[in-house]
Amino acid sequence: MTTETTATGDYRVHLIDTGESYSCPANRTLLNAMVALGRQGIPSGCHGGGCGVCKVYILQGEVTTLAMSRAHVSKEEEAIGYALACRTYPISDVVLKVVGRMRKSVVYRYGFI
Amino acid sequence: MGVMRIGHINLRVLDMVAARKHYEEILGLMPAAEDDKGNVYLKGWDEWDKYSIMLSASDRAGMNHVAYKVESDGDLDELKSRIIEYGLDVEMVPPGTLPFCGRALRFWMPSGHLMYLYAEKEFVGKAVGVNNPDPWPDGLKGAGVHWLDHCLLICELDPPSGINKVADNTRFFTEVLGFRLTEQIMAGPDHTVQAAAFLARTTTPHDIAFVGGPTLGLHHCSFFLDEWADVLKAADVLGKNKVKIDVTPQRHGITRGATSYFFDPSGNRNETFAGLGYLSQPDMPVITWTEEEIGSAIFFHTGELNPAFTTVYTEGV
């Protein structure tokens, strides 16, 4: 995977699932930068670390994270690179895999949730 | 007699500083107390009891419990017998167990959410007082919400396995706690699956609501505003503060309320809700929405469900 460096303070975020990438400023979370660009790929939920739909696995690169609900990312998972994209700031270019998803098993069968 | 209204909700937050900024500066709730465990208690300016929001620092988002206020202390004894008769476990906990409250009934709803009923909570008074009051107080912050209005809980729904906690809760709340079903969503084959239920004890369209989902959870807690213009203004406040908005201002088919949904800094969903929709009375016929019109039931203008709205929520216990 090639990582092209962008303007100072902006990092490149690669989604290994789709091969797509986008630019993320150092002061924005991986998820916030994606939705601000109108892009998709990581499911977008509460943006507060509470719902877990934006869970990712960081394959390459350095990040810092804010508090994430332990209901969705355990200490052990966090230590090996799992994070919620809405709580994660890049400090280098990042390659990630999307792990979270919108839970929709019942949606189509029962019309609602 | 019996249950009057929602009294408070105890929310778990991942960052207390961020949570206080959200609930105090952006929603405009007023600080009421802080205890030695670090729990923070807040009230709306138009509420008279000590608090309606209790924030507890935690490493998991969601809710610990919801509490409803009953009219008199004796109601607790009667409700306790009825709950036991119904077959649920219930415990009378001594005064102070529920902070700043008298004795309380503690039990798990059929859905697994923890609920308390209490008759007494420390009195503070409305910010405008009771003698020749102004219509609103000076110095309100942010959206200046009036009061905690209702909550919506996600209840496990898996009809092929015979699980419908929406229906189980609805039965318990109507038969035991005296709530009235005002509206429901019926889904599945021949519309036989109660996928959502809205229930009231006051004359508003709902004081609590249950919606089906894969696991129990907290969908949202809602704060009352006077009117549509206030919901728009509140959304301006959210935008100014970069709060994550889930649904911009619009109208619900169910309850007819003007609404906007957004998330607190821990991902717990909040709503600002305006208008009382209609007068809900004991003899009002139940309103039923069917699966085909579910989009309009929730978001009347677009008639489309937003996947994040229906699938994103925090823990309910």
Ligand SMILES: [Fe+2]
């Ligand atoms: Fe609501």
